[in-house]
Every structure is written in structure tokens, then in C-alpha cells.
Amino acid sequence: xxxxxxxxxxxxxxxxxxxxxxxxxxxxxxxxxxxxxxxxxxxxxxxxxxxxxxxxxxxxxxxxxxxxxxxxxxxxxxxxxxxxxxxxxxxxxxxxxxxxxxxxxxxxxxxxxxxxxxxxxxxxxxxxxxxxxxxxxxxxxxxx
Amino acid sequence: xxxxxxxxxxxxxxxxxxxxxxxxxxxxxxxxxxxxxxxxxxxxxxxxxxxxxxxxxxxxxxxxxxxxxxxxxxxxxxxxxxxxxxxxxxxxxxxxxxxxxxxxxxxxxxxxxxxxxxxxxxxxxxxxxxxxxxxxxxxxxxxx
Amino acid sequence: xxxxxxxxxxxxxxxxxxxxxxxxxxxxxxxxxxxxxxxxxxxxxxxxxxxxxxxxxxxxxxxxxxxxxxxxxxxxxxxxxxxxxxxxxxxxxxxxxxxxxxxxxxxxxxxxxxxxxxxxxxxxxxxxxxxxxxxxxxxxxxxx
Amino acid sequence: xxxxxxxxxxxxxxxxxxxxxxxxxxxxxxxxxxxxxxxxxxxxxxxxxxxxxxxxxxxxxxxxxxxxxxxxxxxxxxxxxxxxxxxxxxxxxxxxxxxxxxxxxxxxxxxxxxxxxxxxxxxxxxxxxxxxxxxxxxxxxxxx
Amino acid sequence: xxxxxxxxxxxxxxxxxxxxxxxxxxxxxxxxxxxxxxxxxxxxxxxxxxxxxxxxxxxxxxxxxxxxxxxxxxxxxxxxxxxxxxxxxxxxxxxxxxxxxxxxxxxxxxxxxxxxxxxxxxxxxxxxxxxxxxxxxxxxxxxx
Amino acid sequence: xxxxxxxxxxxxxxxxxxxxxxxxxxxxxxxxxxxxxxxxxxxxxxxxxxxxxxxxxxxxxxxxxxxxxxxxxxxxxxxxxxxxxxxxxxxxxxxxxxxxxxxxxxxxxxxxxxxxxxxxxxxxxxxxxxxxxxxxxxxxxxxx
Numbered sequence: 001x002x003x004x005x006x007x008x009x010x011x012x013x014x015x016x017x018x019x020x021x022x023x024x025x026x027x028x029x030x031x032x033x034x035x036x037x038x039x040x041x042x043x044x045x046x047x048x049x050x051x052x053x054x055x056x057x058x059x060x061x062x063x064x065x066x067x068x069x070x071x072x073x074x075x076x077x078x079x080x081x082x083x084x085x086x087x088x089x090x091x092x093x094x095x096x097x098x099x100x101x102x103x104x105x106x107x108x109x110x111x112x113x114x115x116x117x118x119x120x121x122x123x124x125x126x127x128x129x130x131x132x133x134x135x136x137x138x139x140x141x142x143x144x
Numbered sequence: 145x146x147x148x149x150x151x152x153x154x155x156x157x158x159x160x161x162x163x164x165x166x167x168x169x170x171x172x173x174x175x176x177x178x179x180x181x182x183x184x185x186x187x188x189x190x191x192x193x194x195x196x197x198x199x200x201x202x203x204x205x206x207x208x209x210x211x212x213x214x215x216x217x218x219x220x221x222x223x224x225x226x227x228x229x230x231x232x233x234x235x236x237x238x239x240x241x242x243x244x245x246x247x248x249x250x251x252x253x254x255x256x257x258x259x260x261x262x263x264x265x266x267x268x269x270x271x272x273x274x275x276x277x278x279x280x281x282x283x284x285x286x287x288x
Numbered sequence: 289x290x291x292x293x294x295x296x297x298x299x300x301x302x303x304x305x306x307x308x309x310x311x312x313x314x315x316x317x318x319x320x321x322x323x324x325x326x327x328x329x330x331x332x333x334x335x336x337x338x339x340x341x342x343x344x345x346x347x348x349x350x351x352x353x354x355x356x357x358x359x360x361x362x363x364x365x366x367x368x369x370x371x372x373x374x375x376x377x378x379x380x381x382x383x384x385x386x387x388x389x390x391x392x393x394x395x396x397x398x399x400x401x402x403x404x405x406x407x408x409x410x411x412x413x414x415x416x417x418x419x420x421x422x423x424x425x426x427x428x429x430x431x432x
Numbered sequence: 433x434x435x436x437x438x439x440x441x442x443x444x445x446x447x448x449x450x451x452x453x454x455x456x457x458x459x460x461x462x463x464x465x466x467x468x469x470x471x472x473x474x475x476x477x478x479x480x481x482x483x484x485x486x487x488x489x490x491x492x493x494x495x496x497x498x499x500x501x502x503x504x505x506x507x508x509x510x511x512x513x514x515x516x517x518x519x520x521x522x523x524x525x526x527x528x529x530x531x532x533x534x535x536x537x538x539x540x541x542x543x544x545x546x547x548x549x550x551x552x553x554x555x556x557x558x559x560x561x562x563x564x565x566x567x568x569x570x571x572x573x574x575x576x
Numbered sequence: 577x578x579x580x581x582x583x584x585x586x587x588x589x590x591x592x593x594x595x596x597x598x599x600x601x602x603x604x605x606x607x608x609x610x611x612x613x614x615x616x617x618x619x620x621x622x623x624x625x626x627x628x629x630x631x632x633x634x635x636x637x638x639x640x641x642x643x644x645x646x647x648x649x650x651x652x653x654x655x656x657x658x659x660x661x662x663x664x665x666x667x668x669x670x671x672x673x674x675x676x677x678x679x680x681x682x683x684x685x686x687x688x689x690x691x692x693x694x695x696x697x698x699x700x701x702x703x704x705x706x707x708x709x710x711x712x713x714x715x716x717x718x719x720x
Numbered sequence: 721x722x723x724x725x726x727x728x729x730x731x732x733x734x735x736x737x738x739x740x741x742x743x744x745x746x747x748x749x750x751x752x753x754x755x756x757x758x759x760x761x762x763x764x765x766x767x768x769x770x771x772x773x774x775x776x777x778x779x780x781x782x783x784x785x786x787x788x789x790x791x792x793x794x795x796x797x798x799x800x801x802x803x804x805x806x807x808x809x810x811x812x813x814x815x816x817x818x819x820x821x822x823x824x825x826x827x828x829x830x831x832x833x834x835x836x837x838x839x840x841x842x843x844x845x846x847x848x849x850x851x852x853x854x855x856x857x858x859x860x861x862x863x864x
Contacts, residue, residue, distance in 0.1 A: 425484050
């Protein structure tokens with residue numbers, strides 16, 4: 001097995017806010033991230049796939065093909081957007097990096113063939129990030 | 145003269161949009177940056193001052209003092225905010241990096257003493273940035 | 289499981305020196321790092337925890353809480369210090385990155401709740417680093 | 433176990449090209465990377481070894497020794513070279529990062545003692561890279 | 577005046593070699609960079625223009641337009657190419673970063689309008705780079 | 721004129737402390753940087769020279785020669801050292817980045833030929849740095 005990672009970037013707004021809680025409760029949990037008009041980041045997204053290289057090509061997967069899938073399924077949908085309002089497959093989700101990573105996983109998984117999705121790493125800023133390996137967990141959907 | 149630079153970061157949303165133009169005209173000028181719900185960035189702000197070091201300290205300026213001024217006058221006002229709606233001294237300004245740099249210059253200038261403000265460098269993303277040295281230019285204010 | 293990493297930085301001096309060996313033996317092992325008056329680094333410390341996101345918040349752990357624990361238990365004690373002389377919980381330890389990582393693990397472990405400590409990554413310079421997952425190993429304590 | 437990583441860099445040319453295929457087939461697979469006169473990269477190579485620190489030194493392995501092995505076995509042979517023509521142990525191999533990583537693994541493994549080779553990470557550019565853990569796979573050798 | 581910089585990257589091979597000198601003389605001047613089969617780099621190219629922001633847009637120049645000019649005039653011609661053989665406007669030039677920067681300046685200058693070309697910065701590696709402001713100097717052309 | 725920059729790194733300890741002041745006065749000026757046992761940094765040093773490229777070589781200056789001068793005159797003397805005690809040409813100087821840059825300038829200037837020293841940039845950490853262009857200023861020498 002060889003692991004291949006493709007890094008992409010997108011710029012988006014989000015607001016961390018649970019609509020079933022009060023503004024004060026949201027501020028206690030999310031701090032400045034609960035600001036009503038949102039705030040934004042340059043997100044860094046790393047998608048890692050694994051597989052065995054083809055002897056004829058020496059490639060685990062054609063990097064151009066992987067790049068196209070990531071662009072089409074994720075980047076074009078979230079770049080220069082507000083993650084709470086503008087993205088169909090994120091609608092109603094609290095856009096923490098944890099939840100975003102899991103939703104990105106679900107978006108990519110059915111599009112990949114010839115290799116296995118291994119990890120999604122998502123950075124909001126240079127000083128913290130999450131890594132997700134596909135384990136299922138509960139993600140709540142709220143009415144906007 | 146020695147030049148001292150302090151780098152800071154903030155995360156904010158913005159929308160590039162001239163309210164006297166149509167949506168189509170705005171899209172032609174600003175592209176995805178005119179998205180109605182905004183989008184966001186991790187901004188990197190570099191403030192450069194110049195001066196002669198004090199022989200007793202070997203410092204051009206106390207870096208902690210410079211950091212406090214930048215934090216108080218800029219970072220606390222723009223971090224985790226929407227630059228079009230949440231920041232008093234940016235109200236009505238189209239928040240391009242050019243305009244932001246000039247407004248940040250005006251905010252910092254009266255607070256500095258014992259050194260001269262030399263440059264403001266502002267990055268929206270890692271692949272483009274502007275540098276501003278204090279030359280006056282016209283900045284329009286629009287009704288929101 | 290989701291893995292969340294928080295990166296911090298601190299600046300410190302250290303000297304690599306085993307007091308039971310001669311100066312020549314120390315130089316053979318540690319090279320310039322055995323310099324009597326010490327030398328220093330900007331250390332980069334990455335702490336990774338793992339856990340399942342809470343459905344109500346979408347957070348594995350409140351990042352602000354994790355940051356506070358790392359600041360209080362490690363950064364405030366080692367930043368702008370000499371690691372051989374100024375830090376109680378490192379006293380008598382040869383401050384290699386290997387030993388530092390294991391001592392940092394012991395300092396953090398009892399303070400974390402609601403998630404598991406997974407990894408400590410420690411960089412002395414940008415060109416080499418260690419990763420530690422909590423395996424016990426012998427750390428000698430020497431008289432200063 | 434502690435994992436120690438040493439990062440090195442080298443600058444080299446390569447051409448991705450399978451001589452049993454036509455130029456068109458090569459272009460379909462490798463795109464611009466099949467350019468006849470080659471192209472080049474600053475490669476970043478990260479070698480990770482694992483082991484238990486020696487109590488007397490606090491070191492998993494002497495980093496200077498590891499650096500010397502990497503320099504001698506890999507960097508001196510590939511730096512400022514054309515990977516298709518100038519490097520004996522790569523001769524006939526299609527120099528994808530996948531194949532390069534596996535060949536580097538074979539070059540390093542017999543030279544390491546007192547620790548285990550764990551991972552080779554190889555970057556051609558900052559936006560994609562592979563990680564290899566020593567699993568065997570078929571690498572074809574072609575006549576030049 | 578505001579200065580706007582756009583950073584791009586390209587991957588290319590080159591060989592530093594003066595055909596009027598012997599191989600030994602070339603090695604004395606260019607070292608490993610004179611390797612017959614060439615070697616390569618990920619080049620980082622920063623183009624800085626200056627101008628006064630338009631009050632109606634808040635832009636010195638439309639960054640998308642600047643990006644298109646750089647892509648068309650430079651990146652598409654040099655990316656994944658051998659700079660000694662594959663690029664018409666570099667033919668016969670010794671491809672040092674100094675000469676490349678001056679040739680890139682000549683390629684961009686006639687295409688820019690509404691702002692002035694100010695600087696070209698060119699990195700071969702992360703540890704050295706040149707900056708060029710348009711001063712004329714003699715560039716020799718050699719037969720290949 | 722073309723400007724060529726060479727970046728180097730060194731790791732050193734220092735203590736910011738004026739021996740004619742009390743410990744409290746030193747703490748007021750230098751904060752944690754006045755810690756008695758010192759602290760340390762990975763310094764990044766950028767040396768910029770300017771000149772006209774030689775038509776026969778396409779080089780402003782042979783980068784290997786520049787690198788050797790910087791290594792010999794500065795890096796070998798300060799790397800893995802305590803800047804207050806271990807470096808002859810810094811003896812008695814308060815080792816702020818301002819004073820260090822001016823002393824490095826004096827060390828390099830007489831060794832360069834065929835080009836002009838233009839700038840020294842010195843980083844203690846990634847978030848602040850100084851740039852020095854050779855203007856004379858008073859640097860006090862104190863008894864240790």
C-alpha cells in the first residue's frame with residue numbers, strides 16, 4: 001500500500017451556532033465563532049487515498065483524476081461561499097471542521113474507484129486541524 | 145534606520161460589492177468574491193515601522209508595545225468578524241485588501257510614537273498580497 | 289474517532305549533556321549541542337487528541353479548553369526558559385526532544401478529560417522532529 | 433517506541449514515460465510530465481525511523497548518523513541529477529514518486545541499525561505527496 | 577501607490593552551461609548545476625505591479641486579469657519544460673535566475689496596462705532568490 | 721542592478737539584559753527575554769547583495785562563494801552558541817536583533833567583493849523580524 005495525498009485550498013465563511021440554544025449558550029460554546037454575520041477562513045483540505053501502484057504507470061491513482069474529483073465534488077461547491085447557507089450538502093449542519101470533514105468524506109467516497117479513501121485532514125488555520133478516517137458519528141441537522 | 149515588522153493574523157468574512165452597480169456588473173468585477181452571503185479568509189497583516197535603536201535597550205521600539213497597539217486598534221476589531229457589517233471604521237468601504245490596508249494605516253498612525261509607520265502588507269491568501277506605504281488615494285464610502 | 293491537533297510554539301535554551309560522561313564523550317554524542325553555555329530553538333509542539341464529536345456542538349473537544357491546558361501545563365513553564373535549569377518537571381532530565389515529549393505527555397495526561405491523548409509531536413528545527421504516542425521508556429534523572 | 437523524522441531536499445529532473453507505449457498514450461497517462469526533455473522539482477524527502485530512546489543519551493538514534501546515511505545513500509546520488517539517466521539504482525524505472533519512494537526504501541534499509549525504518553514521505557510539489565511504509569509492490573524495469 | 581504581488585509556481589528543468597567554455601570551466605562556475613542531463617526545480621515567481629486603486633472598485637488592478645497575463649505569457653510556456661530547449665523566448669540564454677527574471681520582465685511589460693510593472697522575484701529553492709526591478713543589463717545569446 | 725538573497729539558519733541562546741540596570745528595570749524592558757539563564761531561537765538570517773550580472777555567467781555573484789562567506793563569518797561563530805558569552809565579535813553587546821544585524825553587517829562588509837551588501841534581515845521567530853540597510857547607529861558595549 002502507498003498513500004497519496006492531494007492538498008487543496010478554499011476560502012469560505014461560516015458561523016458556529018446551534019439554533020436550539022440561546023445566543024449566550026452559543027457564545028459560551030463557540031466564542032467569537034458564533035458572531036451573527038459569520039467570519040471566514042482559508043481552509044486547507046488534504047485528501048489521502050491508498051492503493052497499490054500499477055506496474056505499467058507507477059501511479060497509485062492518476063493525480064489529475066483525483067484532483068478533478070476533489071474540485072468537482074468539494075472545492076467548486078464550497079469555495080468563496082458561506083458554508084451555513086450556500087452549500088446544499090452542508091445545509092443544516094453546524095460547520096465545525098469535524099462535521100465538514102465527515103460530510104466531505106461522504107461526498108468523495110462514491111466517486112473514487114481503483115483506490116481507497118484513507119483520510120481527510122482539514123485546517124481552518126495554521127495552528128489547529130482535524131484528521132478523519134471515516135468512522136461514523138452522529139451529525140445533527142437543524143432547521144435554518 | 146532599522147525596519148521592524150510584526151506579523152499578525154485574523155479570520156474574517158467579506159463581500160466585494162459596489163451597491164451602485166448591478167449584481168451582474170459586480171460579478172464581472174469581483175467574480176466569486178461578490179457572493180451575496182460573503183466568504184472569508186485568514187488574513188495575514190504585517191506592520192513595518194522604522195526608527196533608530198535606543199543605545200540603552202538596543203530596541204527600535206518595544207515589540208510588546210507595538211503588538212498591543214496592533215491588537216487593540218485592528219485585530220480585536222476585525223478578527224472573527226464580517227468586514228462589511230461588523231467593523232465601525234470600515235463601514236461603507238468596499239473591503240478590498242487595498243482599501244483595508246489604507247484604513248488600517250489611518251487607524252495605526254496616530255497611536256505610534258517614537259518610530260515611523262513605514263509599510264502595511266496584507267495577504268488574503270498565500271498567493272497574492274498588497275503593500276501600502278501611506279500614499280493617499282480616494283476611498284469611496286457607500287450606504288449599506 | 290476524529291483526531292484534533294493543536295500546534296503551539298515556545299522559545300527555549302537547552303544543553304545536551306550527560307554529567308556522568310566526560311566533556312569529550314559528550315561532544316562525541318551531542319556535538320555542538322553540548323556547548324557549555326547552551327543554545328536555543330523555537331520549538332514547535334503539536335498535541336493530538338482523539339474522540340467522538342458531540343452531536344450538539346460538532347466538537348471533539350472545545351479547542352479553547354485544550355489550548356488553555358497546553359498553555360498552563362507546558363508553554364508557560366518552558367517558554368523563554370533554559371530547559372536544563374528553569375523548569376521543575378524537567379529537572380535532571382537530558383532535554384532531548386525524545387525525553388521532552390515523554391515528560392510533556394506525563395504533564396498533559398491527567399489534565400485531559402472527554403478525549404484521549406493520542407500523540408505529541410515536537411520540532412526543534414524545521415528539518416527534524418519526533419512523534420510520541422505514550423509508550424513508556426526509561427528516562428534517567430541526573431544530579432545537576 | 434518513538435518516531436524520529438529527518439527532512440532533506442534535493443533538486444532533480446525527471447520524465448514520466450513508459451517506453452513500451454506511444455507518445456500519445458504517454459501523454460494521456462502522464463500529461464505534461466511526459467515532456468521529452470524532462471522537467472524538474474525541488475523534492476522534499478522525509479525519512480522516519482522508530483525505536484526506543486537509549487537512557488544514557490535520550491536519543492532514538494544519533495540524528496547526525498541518520499543524516500549521513502540519507503546523504504550518502506540518496507541525496508548525493510540524486511541531487512542536481514536527471515533521475516531517468518544519471519542514477520544507477522533508478523535505471524530503467526519510471527520515476528514516479530511511488531517508485532522513487534520504494535527504491536529509496538531499498539537503498540536505506542540495509543544501512544540502518546539500532547532502529548527500524550518506518551516511513552518514507554516524498555513531495556514533488558507542495559500540493560501533493562506520497563507516504564510509503566515498505567509494502568512490496570511490482571516495479572517494472574524498462575530498457576532506456 | 578499600492579503594490580500588488582501575485583505569486584505563481586512552475587516546475588522546470590535547466591542546465592547552467594556556457595557553450596564557449598570547457599566542461600571543467602563550466603563545472604568551476606556552475607558546479608552540479610552544469611550536469612549534462614540537467615536538473616530541476618519548483619520555481620516560485622512573484623510579480624509585483626504598482627498603481628493607484630480605482631475608487632469604484634477598490635482594486636489596483638483586477639487580480640484575475642493579472643493572473644491570466646502571467647499564466648499566458650510565462651507559466652504556460654515554462655511549466656513542465658526544459659528551460660534550455662523547450663522555450664522560444666529563452667532560446668540560447670543561460671537560464672540563471674538573473675537572466676530568467678530579465679526575460680520574464682520583457683515578456684510581461686508590453687501586456688500590462690493600467691498599472692506599472694515594479695518587481696519580479698524568482699526563487700529556485702526556498703533558500704535563495706533574486707529580485708529584479710527592470711534595470712537593463714547585457715544577456716548573451718549562445719548557439720545551442 | 722539585481723538583488724540576490726541567501727537565507728541561512730542558526731540556533732542560539734541569548735539573554736536581553738542591560739547590566740547597568742536593575743533586574744526589575746530589565747524585566748520592564750525585556751520581559752521574559754531577561755530570564756537569567758537565557759532562552760533561545762532558531763534564527764533566520766537573510767543576506768541581500770546587489771550587482772550587475774556578468775554576461776559570461778549570468779550570475780550577480782557566485783552563490784556558493786556568498787554562502788561560504790556567510791557560513792565562515794557568521795553561522796560557524798553563532799550556531800549552537802550563547803550569543804552573550806560565546807561569540808567574540810558580539811561580546812558586551814545586548815543581543816537584540818537590531819544590534820545583531822548591525823554587527824553581522826560589519827562582519828560581512830569587508831569580505832564581499834564584486835557586489836554590494838544591500839540588506840540584512842533577521843528573524844527571531846516567524847512573527848517578527850528586522851531589516852537593516854547599513855545605517856550607522858550607536859551600539860553600547862557593556863562589561864559582562
